[in-house]
Amino acid sequence: MECVQGYDKYAYEPFAVTVDLAVFTLREDVLQVLLVERGQEPYAGRRALPGGFVGPEESAETAARRELAEETGLLDVAGLHLEQVRTYSEPGRDPRMRVVSVAYAALVPDAPQPRGGGDAARADWLPLVSVGRLAFDHDRILADAHERVRAKLEYTGLATAFCPPEFTLGELRQVYETVWGSAVDPANFRRKVLATPGFVEPVSGPPRRTGGRGKPAALFRAGGATTLHPPLLRPEGRP
Amino acid sequence: MECVQGYDKYAYEPFAVTVDLAVFTLREDVLQVLLVERGQEPYAGRRALPGGFVGPEESAETAARRELAEETGLLDVAGLHLEQVRTYSEPGRDPRMRVVSVAYAALVPDAPQPRGGGDAARADWLPLVSVGRLAFDHDRILADAHERVRAKLEYTGLATAFCPPEFTLGELRQVYETVWGSAVDPANFRRKVLATPGFVEPVSGPPRRTGGRGKPAALFRAGGATTLHPPLLRPEGRP
């Protein structure tokens, strides 16, 4: 807009700017996504990604974080990983008016039952595999967000965002296996993770914990590393 | 916006939606970026990324491609690589009004002298290293776009977008060395590129060409591959 000599705020039909959220969690070793059910037209009865308008004094990220808190009921939304995926601006994507939407992907550790907070219709976790057709272009948005998360696990420490504050390496490995949909060798996984500086750090206390009935495992915290060297490549490359 | 019961197009102060372009090229083995000089306040005299409003019937990408054609004077803009980088929406980023901007990175092969087309002030190529402070938040946008391009070279065949239709492997290697800012072993580079299916394909004709005074090199075309397996990692990891 720098090249415009003079302009008028109201020269164009106004654009609405919204955020749409693809909120992922892991429940029972299944990747799930938070969806709302639309109450009215268009797409009444269809599921959609939660989202909302960006307020006059907000950035898109602030709006996304606010929506995330409203939809999930989580309290410590400040610490959650929120990542801008893409912006969708096709003229016809919302039949009612011109809407430009900034999409975000969020990763939350456990899965609190969502409250249909604020103005939202029912919000529910749904396994990603059983998501049918969504409203608007949300199929595309969800697919883009999913691919982004899958790729990010390879070269960032993002997987820890799915885990509670303290976790075992088995739990962390589960994250990769679930998101990638393929098995990972426990021994090699352990070595790679521990060999990557800043990925995880051991919890000092001698406490131990187990998910099932094996040997108790050591606990770790997320480290400060954002990018991994070398990356943790998934078995099949990028399909 | 799916959760809003009823809404009014004019409920909020209107948002303006714009695109900003970081157009990169390689001139004399230096990475250069296309910048315009602002004529009036705010930031009069400062350089800025070219860009403009998204029209009522356009998508952001369409608007970006249109601006690209206007600013560079290139004719075959349809084939150029254009990539959405991020969307910037901080409330104060333009002092005049609320502007949400979708940033794109573009890679163009040779460097035609830009015409100050359309409503743009003078547009000029400037080496990336000698870019001073830009208007608005364009420093940040340019940095994000640069990092995106650097990273994309690793795992996509994007580098060929900087090259003419037919190029030698030495020229292609120059692209990597210039964008990454570090030397690449010619022998190993050649092997990696040729071992990656779909990255480049040999030009059938026996013609040869040389940039300087060495042995003439074989010519290649860009292959159809978008993602590289394995990735072509830069020496220093990801700084």
Next chain:
DNA sequence: ACAAAAGTGTTTTAGTTACACCCATGA
């Protein structure tokens, strides 16, 4: 003849895979 770049070959090294094996716990 010499420098410079293309292209080929080879050695060395690092990383990954695919296992075998022991340990600690719940049922």
Next chain:
DNA sequence: TCATGGGTGTAACTAAAACACTTTTGT
């Protein structure tokens, strides 16, 4: 005690880095 998952060790394989070497041009 047996199944289960945690944790360690190790040999085989594979990709990459480093570098020597030949080829073909311009000067």
